[in-house]
Amino acid sequence: MLDYTDMRILEELSNNSRLSMKELGAKVHLTGPAVSARVMKLEDEGVIEGYSIKLNQVKLGYFVHAFITIITESTHHAPYLSFIKTQEGNIVRNYKISGDGCYLLECKFPSNEILNTFLEELNEHANYKLSIVIGK
Template identity: 70%
Template sequence: MLDHTDRQIINELSKNSRITMKELGEKVHLTGQAASARVAKLEDHGIIEGYSIKVNQSKIGYSVHAIIHIYTKSTNHQPYLSFIKKQEEYVLHNYKISGESCYLLECKFQSNDILDEFLTT
């Protein structure tokens, strides 16, 4: 399925996804066009799901980083899931943990006060 060149491409794009196809090609010993075709294929196969940036959250005012263990009482998780959807501003990631009906919620906050407010909501 994936050959060495594909793995190299994934590795290079993980490090810098805004590299030009020409440069990427040079790194993996292909022309820009060939590299571009490989990348398109990886996208088509759903292996590359998207392109994003890493943001320094503390520099934009979110200095508190928290990982919160969520234990849902009811087996219906919908109320919880719609709650975190509304709280998008604070939520970085919501991990569903296997076994127990439990989540790990990775969040960012401007202050501990706001974290406390969030926790008591």
């Protein structure tokens, strides 16, 4: 289904999704129209879900990056879920998980103070375990 050239295309677009079709073609030894047709096929098949940018969160003012394991006390998660919907600016992703907790929440904050406020509000809806990202 996906051949080596397709993998190479995905690799190159992962590194730089703004390559022109001509440049991308040169990298994978195809002409512009040929590579363009393959990319469109990958989009249609849903292999490529979208095109995005990598942002420097520190330069956007988010100095704190954290993962929070959520343990909801009760069996209904709605209060927690509606709470995080009010916190979209700080939330990167909310993964439903099996294992040690119900959710794994990846989030970002401008400061520890704001993280602290967040945690206090969070604690009204769920228990948590906090991991601050130090590197990489």
